[in-house]
Amino acid sequence: MPRASVSRAKRLITFDDGYADNHAHARPIMERLGVHGIFYISAGYIGSGREFWWDELERLLLLNNALPRTLLLEHHGVPGLNLDDADAGAMRPHCDALLLALRALHAKREELLSELRGLVHSTNARATALPMSESELKAFAASPAVTIGAHTLLHCCSLRRPTSRGAAPRDHRVEETAQRDARHGVERFAYPFGTLDDFNEESIRVCKEAGFRHAAANRPGLVHKASPSFAFPRVLVRDWTAEEMADHLRPYQL
Numbered sequence: 001m002p003r004a005s006v007s008r009a010k011r012l013i014t015f016d017d018g019y020a021d022n023h024a025h026a027r028p029i030m031e032r033l034g035v036h037g038i039f040y041i042s043a044g045y046i047g048s049g050r051e052f053w054w055d056e057l058e059r060l061l062l063l064n065n066a067l068p069r070t071l072l073l074e075h076h077g078v079p080g081l082n083l084d085d086a087d088a089g090a091m092r093p094h095c096d097a098l099l100l101a102l103r104a105l106h107a108k109r110e111e112l113l114s115e116l117r118g119l120v121h122s123t124n125a126r127a128t129a130l131p132m133s134e135s136e137l138k139a140f141a142a143s144p145a146v147t148i149g150a151h152t153l154l155h156c157c158s159l160r161r162p163t164s165r166g167a168a169p170r171d172h173r174v175e176e177t178a179q180r181d182a183r184h185g186v187e188r189f190a191y192p193f194g195t196l197d198d199f200n201e202e203s204i205r206v207c208k209e210a211g212f213r214h215a216a217a218n219r220p221g222l223v224h225k226a227s228p229s230f231a232f233p234r235v236l237v238r239d240w241t242a243e244e245m246a247d248h249l250r251p252y253q254l
């Protein structure tokens with residue numbers, strides 16, 4: 001879930017997902033500084049008024065004072081949670097395990113989230129975790145600071161590496177979405193999550209056949225002439241202070 005990263009070759013800033021704060025906060029700063037960026041958008045969330053699924057899961061499980069004693073979600077292939085002895089800190093590894101499981105269970109993700117919403121008392125979606133509205137995206141895309149890239153429809157990590165249970169099935173929705181984005185002139189793509197476990201040769205083939213010019217991964221490194229254009233590295237940026245970010249970027253001598 002990288003939200004922002006910096007690569008050296010083009011001094012390029014990239015943002016993933018399509019958060020509303022990209023438009024409200026990042027864009028004006030970048031326009032003022034004359035900095036350009038690529039923003040990889042998960043188009044299915046635009047205008048939904050819903051948090052991205054990982055943010056919703058975090059809100060339901062980690063920011064919730066009214067969890068039931070037990071959560072049973074076994075039939076989704078994820079472990080049930082017995083919360084009798086759990087405190088807020090103990091929920092973190094459970095949430096992390098679910099985040100990982102849902103990356104692979106993308107087809108059932110909405111089903112599980114819907115069930116979870118019914119099982120736990122839910123507060124409202126956080127404004128800080130919302131994607132852009134359609135009108136925000138339209139205004140955003142018109143900025144000279146912005147190039148729009150694709151990031152799948154619903155942030156599905158569907159083309160994972162083969163596992164002991166065999167290769168992940170081919171996902172035609174991902175291919176159709178990629179082809180549609182490319183037809184609409186979107187030339188750039190970022191793999192959801194983007195680690196080496198989240199894309200493979202099949203992913204690269206789909207991107208190339210759809211007509212994308214490049215695809216961004218999520219692994220640290222500098223971009224150079226020999227970098228693979230369909231898996232180029234990016235330096236992940238967390239929610240750091242300016243000083244922390246400077247420390248992290250110092251080794252790259254930007």
Ligand SMILES: [Zn+2]
Pocket residue numbers: 001002016017151155192193
């Ligand atoms: Zn993402």
